[in-house]
Amino acid sequence: MDARARQVNAFPVAVAVGTLLLVAADASRACGEALRGTTGRAENARYEIVFAAVPAPLAAGKLFSLDLAVCPRGGAAAPNALAVDATMPEHRHGMNYRPTVVARGTGTYRADGLMFHMPGRWDLLFDLVTPAGTERLTATVLLE
């Protein structure tokens, strides 16, 4: 075996070691690295949700989707389902659309059909259906 062949064979080993190190990193960091172009996060003691808007940045009056990753913390059970909604708490109204959420495996989800129809403060509401009950996590978005 010449040197070039050995180098080619060594490459997958290096990739495997890198993956193991990533898995060993703490769970919240792994969640943060699960999505490219992360828009924001919602968290409590038991769960962390990171999300990326598609398309980004968000704009008033435009339909958008969210790519989401849900990471249980501290031994919390993985959720069975996720629902997404949004409200403007200062105006006491929600969206004019009802988003749909599809599970994509390994704690990731896609929510389609969201629209912030006016600028201002919006609260994204994430309802996690878990074996211990439903948990609501909230993330505030300020839309210009």
Ligand SMILES: [Cu+2]
């Ligand atoms: Cu409003």
